[in-house]
Amino acid sequence: MKAFQKHDRVRGGKLIDAPIPKADGDYVLCKVLATSICGTDVHIYNWDAWAQKRIKPPMIFGHEFSGEVIEVGPNVKNIKVGDRVSAETHIPCHNCKQCKNGKMHICKNLKILGVDTNGCFAEYVAVPEICCIKTDAKLPPEILSVLEPFGNAVHTVSRSNVKDKDVAIMGDGPIGLFAVIVAKAFGARRIFAVGAQDYRLKLMKKLNPDYIFDARKEDVTKEIMALTNGDGVDVTLEMSGSSAAIYTGIKSTTPGGTLTLFGIPSKPVEIDLAELIFKEIQITSIVGRHMFDTWIQVNELLNSGKVDLSPLITHTFPLAKMDDAMELLRPDNIQAGKIVLKP
Ligand SMILES: [Zn+2]
Ligand SMILES: [Zn+2]
Numbered sequence: 001m002k003a004f005q006k007h008d009r010v011r012g013g014k015l016i017d018a019p020i021p022k023a024d025g026d027y028v029l030c031k032v033l034a035t036s037i038c039g040t041d042v043h044i045y046n047w048d049a050w051a052q053k054r055i056k057p058p059m060i061f062g063h064e065f066s067g068e069v070i071e072v073g074p075n076v077k078n079i080k081v082g083d084r085v086s087a088e089t090h091i092p093c094h095n096c097k098q099c100k101n102g103k104m105h106i107c108k109n110l111k112i113l114g115v116d117t118n119g120c121f122a123e124y125v126a127v128p129e130i131c132c133i134k135t136d137a138k139l140p141p142e143i144l145s146v147l148e149p150f151g152n153a154v155h156t157v158s159r160s161n162v163k164d165k166d167v168a169i170m171g172d173g174p175i176g177l178f179a180v181i182v183a184k185a186f187g188a189r190r191i192f193a194v195g196a197q198d199y200r201l202k203l204m205k206k207l208n209p210d211y212i213f214d215a216r217k218e219d220v221t222k223e224i225m226a227l228t229n230g231d232g233v234d235v236t237l238e239m240s241g242s243s244a245a246i247y248t249g250i251k252s253t254t255p256g257g258t259l260t261l262f263g264i265p266s267k268p269v270e271i272d273l274a275e276l277i278f279k280e281i282q283i284t285s286i287v288g289r290h291m292f293d294t295w296i297q298v299n300e301l302l303n304s305g306k307v308d309l310s311p312l313i314t315h316t317f318p319l320a321k322m323d324d325a326m327e328l329l330r331p332d333n334i335q336a337g338k339i340v341l342k343p
Pocket of ligand 2: 092093094096097099100104107108109110
């Protein structure tokens, strides 16, 4: 099969001919219908400091996809050949304390598809049955390929009690943008969206948050305070991982409010805990998707027609054009939203 491999400990990757993986044990073999590029894949492709520590080439990367099941292993019980699936990318061990207590997404022995195992930048991918999420075959494969990152936004918003609240969303990456869509669907009163990249700010406009701020040019805390009678927002969703955004979040959240952290800072962030304590700000941190409440919510949101993810999918390329796609996602000059690849 055709696959895109992180071939060596250098920037880039290579299109290769690889053996089709096997559907052993509780594994399911999927034909990849569409796969989308995540920020993690950009790290792996660019071979940055994080990738150098975590990734062991050669390996096929990529973890977000939609597929059709073409073979099931002997121990698979509920997934059938012909099912249309999207995938949870956290592969749990089933045996640790977290797995046994309904917290598989933070399994102590967690493996991530396309990070710790061969991934889906390929014509076929094998995943454990538990990670297969049956999806509505009527939705296009492009949309179904972005449900994993969309699920991150759903998990973040659903844990933050946004209904009828003023909500600030820091970050214009795909998950920050998805969070705008989800916060609306969950009934936020007003949404204050903050970005820092021209292309993504334009994309943000299409999602119609109540206010958009450019963190490079505006004093976001001052603007939020002016628009909330000096109170600040009830909820801040930090989706960028930028220390400046975290500081803004702490300053512009009202006393007794909620600050939910999803963005991952690339280095330690120094924060004034006293400020958080005196304001009694509730901090929640979120990783991945709750297995499997989040996926139930994802399917409900899509099937109810309450959300439209299509504005965020700005480009579709053949898998062989990976280098062109990565060019549009250069961290210093982003020119795309979500990019979908077709094997
Ligand atoms: Zn991802
Ligand atoms: Zn576990």
